Amino acid sequence: MGMDRSAERSAIGKIVKSNNHVDYVCQVFGPGEIDQTPPPADYAFGTFVSVQLQEGALGAGRLVGVIYNTLLLNPEFGSLGPRLSPRADIEIFSPDYLSETATLVGVFTVGWFDAVSQPAQGVPAAAATVNALVQRLTRDEVAQFHTDRGGRLALHYAPLLLNQNNPLTPPLLLAIIDQLSELFSGSRSQLAVMRNNLAWKTIVQPIG
Secondary structure (H helix, E strand, O other): OOOHHOOEEEEEEEEEEEEOOEEEEEOOOOOOOOOOOOOOHOOOOOEEEEEEOOOHHHHEEEEEEEEEEEEEEOOOOOOOOOOOOOHHHHHHHHHHHHHEEEEEEEEEEEEEEOOOEEEEEOOOOOOOOOOEEEEEEHHHHHHOOEEEEOOOOOOOOOHHOOOOOOHHHHHHHHHHHEEOOOOOHHHHHHHHHHHHHHHHEEEEEHHH
Protein backbone atom coordinates (compact mmCIF):
# COMPACT_ATOMS: atom_id res chain seq x y z
CA MET A 1 0.00 0.00 0.00
CA GLY A 2 1.38 3.46 -0.95
CA MET A 3 2.28 6.12 1.56
CA ASP A 4 -0.39 8.70 2.36
CA ARG A 5 0.93 11.91 0.80
CA SER A 6 -1.04 13.99 3.32
CA ALA A 7 1.42 12.73 5.95
CA GLU A 8 4.48 13.33 3.79
CA ARG A 9 6.30 16.65 3.49
CA SER A 10 7.18 16.98 -0.19
CA ALA A 11 9.43 19.48 -1.95
CA ILE A 12 7.59 21.77 -4.35
CA GLY A 13 10.17 24.25 -5.61
CA LYS A 14 12.39 27.18 -4.68
CA ILE A 15 11.95 30.88 -4.05
CA VAL A 16 12.99 32.99 -7.05
CA LYS A 17 11.81 36.47 -6.03
CA SER A 18 9.60 38.45 -3.65
CA ASN A 19 7.02 41.14 -4.28
CA ASN A 20 7.20 42.40 -0.69
CA HIS A 21 8.08 41.12 2.79
CA VAL A 22 5.30 38.53 2.87
CA ASP A 23 4.59 37.86 -0.80
CA TYR A 24 6.95 35.44 -2.59
CA VAL A 25 7.23 33.74 -5.96
CA CYS A 26 8.17 30.05 -6.01
CA GLN A 27 9.34 28.25 -9.14
CA VAL A 28 7.97 24.73 -9.14
CA PHE A 29 10.55 22.00 -9.74
CA GLY A 30 10.46 20.64 -13.27
CA PRO A 31 11.61 17.32 -14.76
CA GLY A 32 15.26 16.60 -13.97
CA GLU A 33 15.49 19.11 -11.10
CA ILE A 34 14.34 16.68 -8.41
CA ASP A 35 13.88 12.91 -8.08
CA GLN A 36 10.09 13.12 -8.04
CA THR A 37 8.47 16.06 -9.84
CA PRO A 38 5.68 17.46 -7.65
CA PRO A 39 2.15 16.69 -8.90
CA PRO A 40 -0.20 19.66 -9.47
CA ALA A 41 -2.13 18.80 -6.31
CA ASP A 42 0.96 19.67 -4.24
CA TYR A 43 0.93 23.30 -5.40
CA ALA A 44 -2.79 23.87 -5.86
CA PHE A 45 -4.61 27.03 -4.82
CA GLY A 46 -4.92 27.17 -1.02
CA THR A 47 -2.09 24.69 -0.32
CA PHE A 48 -0.06 25.42 2.83
CA VAL A 49 3.70 25.35 2.41
CA SER A 50 6.85 26.04 4.40
CA VAL A 51 9.85 28.09 3.27
CA GLN A 52 13.18 27.17 4.83
CA LEU A 53 15.01 30.06 6.50
CA GLN A 54 18.76 30.54 6.58
CA GLU A 55 20.68 29.56 9.71
CA GLY A 56 20.23 32.23 12.37
CA ALA A 57 16.96 33.61 11.01
CA LEU A 58 14.15 33.00 13.54
CA GLY A 59 16.35 30.31 15.04
CA ALA A 60 16.62 28.61 11.62
CA GLY A 61 12.90 27.93 11.52
CA ARG A 62 10.51 27.91 8.59
CA LEU A 63 8.09 30.45 7.23
CA VAL A 64 4.55 29.22 6.71
CA GLY A 65 2.71 30.39 3.62
CA VAL A 66 -0.29 29.60 1.48
CA ILE A 67 -0.36 29.38 -2.32
CA TYR A 68 -2.68 32.02 -3.75
CA ASN A 69 -1.80 32.26 -7.45
CA THR A 70 -0.27 30.39 -10.39
CA LEU A 71 1.57 31.74 -13.42
CA LEU A 72 2.71 29.68 -16.41
CA LEU A 73 5.76 30.92 -18.31
CA ASN A 74 6.29 29.83 -21.91
CA PRO A 75 8.08 31.52 -24.86
CA GLU A 76 5.47 33.14 -27.10
CA PHE A 77 7.40 32.83 -30.33
CA GLY A 78 10.16 30.64 -31.81
CA SER A 79 10.72 28.76 -35.03
CA LEU A 80 11.10 25.57 -33.02
CA GLY A 81 8.03 26.25 -30.87
CA PRO A 82 5.39 23.65 -30.08
CA ARG A 83 3.18 24.72 -33.01
CA LEU A 84 5.90 23.95 -35.56
CA SER A 85 7.91 21.09 -34.05
CA PRO A 86 7.04 18.05 -31.93
CA ARG A 87 8.43 18.00 -28.39
CA ALA A 88 11.00 15.30 -29.21
CA ASP A 89 12.54 17.49 -31.94
CA ILE A 90 12.64 20.48 -29.60
CA GLU A 91 14.53 18.44 -26.99
CA ILE A 92 17.17 17.53 -29.59
CA PHE A 93 17.56 20.75 -31.57
CA SER A 94 16.64 23.41 -29.01
CA PRO A 95 16.96 22.10 -25.42
CA ASP A 96 17.19 25.63 -24.02
CA TYR A 97 13.66 26.29 -25.28
CA LEU A 98 12.17 23.79 -22.87
CA SER A 99 14.23 25.07 -19.95
CA GLU A 100 12.63 28.50 -20.40
CA THR A 101 9.19 27.15 -19.55
CA ALA A 102 8.26 27.25 -15.88
CA THR A 103 5.39 27.09 -13.43
CA LEU A 104 5.43 29.85 -10.82
CA VAL A 105 3.20 30.04 -7.76
CA GLY A 106 2.57 32.97 -5.48
CA VAL A 107 3.10 32.27 -1.77
CA PHE A 108 1.71 34.60 0.87
CA THR A 109 3.36 34.05 4.26
CA VAL A 110 1.02 34.00 7.25
CA GLY A 111 3.36 32.90 10.06
CA TRP A 112 6.23 30.60 10.91
CA PHE A 113 7.54 27.59 12.81
CA ASP A 114 10.52 28.30 15.06
CA ALA A 115 13.55 26.04 15.47
CA VAL A 116 11.65 23.71 17.83
CA SER A 117 8.58 23.65 15.55
CA GLN A 118 6.44 25.97 17.68
CA PRO A 119 3.96 27.81 15.43
CA ALA A 120 3.16 31.51 15.36
CA GLN A 121 0.76 33.41 13.13
CA GLY A 122 1.26 36.90 11.73
CA VAL A 123 3.93 38.82 9.84
CA PRO A 124 7.33 37.16 10.40
CA ALA A 125 10.35 39.29 11.27
CA ALA A 126 12.68 37.24 9.06
CA ALA A 127 12.52 37.02 5.29
CA ALA A 128 13.26 34.13 2.97
CA THR A 129 16.18 34.16 0.53
CA VAL A 130 16.44 33.32 -3.16
CA ASN A 131 16.62 29.54 -3.76
CA ALA A 132 15.08 28.76 -0.34
CA LEU A 133 13.37 25.37 -0.41
CA VAL A 134 9.58 25.33 -0.48
CA GLN A 135 7.77 22.25 0.82
CA ARG A 136 4.13 21.32 1.18
CA LEU A 137 3.02 21.11 4.81
CA THR A 138 1.67 17.79 6.00
CA ARG A 139 -1.90 17.53 7.25
CA ASP A 140 -0.63 17.36 10.85
CA GLU A 141 1.52 20.45 10.36
CA VAL A 142 -1.44 22.42 9.00
CA ALA A 143 -3.45 21.44 12.08
CA GLN A 144 -0.55 22.29 14.40
CA PHE A 145 -0.08 25.71 12.80
CA HIS A 146 -3.75 26.53 13.38
CA THR A 147 -3.82 25.44 17.03
CA ASP A 148 -3.04 27.96 19.78
CA ARG A 149 -1.37 27.15 23.10
CA GLY A 150 -4.75 26.50 24.67
CA GLY A 151 -5.60 23.89 22.05
CA ARG A 152 -8.12 26.12 20.30
CA LEU A 153 -8.46 26.88 16.60
CA ALA A 154 -6.44 29.97 15.60
CA LEU A 155 -6.97 32.00 12.45
CA HIS A 156 -5.29 35.27 13.46
CA TYR A 157 -3.92 35.96 9.99
CA ALA A 158 -7.37 36.27 8.38
CA PRO A 159 -7.41 40.12 8.59
CA LEU A 160 -3.94 40.19 7.04
CA LEU A 161 -5.23 38.29 4.02
CA LEU A 162 -8.41 40.34 3.71
CA ASN A 163 -6.49 43.61 3.81
CA GLN A 164 -4.52 42.65 0.71
CA ASN A 165 -5.63 44.46 -2.42
CA ASN A 166 -6.08 41.20 -4.31
CA PRO A 167 -9.36 39.76 -5.63
CA LEU A 168 -8.08 36.24 -4.96
CA THR A 169 -7.81 36.63 -1.18
CA PRO A 170 -11.54 36.21 -0.35
CA PRO A 171 -11.83 32.89 -2.23
CA LEU A 172 -8.46 31.90 -0.76
CA LEU A 173 -9.75 32.39 2.76
CA LEU A 174 -12.90 30.45 1.89
CA ALA A 175 -10.71 27.57 0.70
CA ILE A 176 -8.71 27.74 3.94
CA ILE A 177 -11.88 27.65 6.04
CA ASP A 178 -13.05 24.57 4.15
CA GLN A 179 -9.73 22.85 4.87
CA LEU A 180 -9.90 23.72 8.55
CA SER A 181 -13.48 22.43 8.80
CA GLU A 182 -12.14 18.98 7.97
CA LEU A 183 -9.29 19.24 10.48
CA PHE A 184 -11.22 20.81 13.38
CA SER A 185 -14.56 19.05 13.60
CA GLY A 186 -15.30 20.67 16.97
CA SER A 187 -15.06 24.15 15.42
CA ARG A 188 -17.22 23.57 12.36
CA SER A 189 -20.08 25.74 13.63
CA GLN A 190 -17.72 28.64 14.28
CA LEU A 191 -16.07 28.20 10.89
CA ALA A 192 -19.46 27.96 9.15
CA VAL A 193 -20.46 31.35 10.58
CA MET A 194 -17.16 32.84 9.44
CA ARG A 195 -17.56 31.32 5.99
CA ASN A 196 -21.12 32.57 5.56
CA ASN A 197 -20.15 36.11 6.60
CA LEU A 198 -17.18 36.11 4.25
CA ALA A 199 -19.20 34.69 1.35
CA TRP A 200 -21.87 37.35 1.89
CA LYS A 201 -19.33 40.18 1.94
CA THR A 202 -17.68 38.80 -1.18
CA ILE A 203 -21.01 39.03 -3.02
CA VAL A 204 -22.32 42.31 -1.59
CA GLN A 205 -19.22 44.53 -1.40
CA PRO A 206 -18.38 44.46 -5.14
CA ILE A 207 -21.99 45.47 -5.87
CA GLY A 208 -22.06 48.23 -3.27
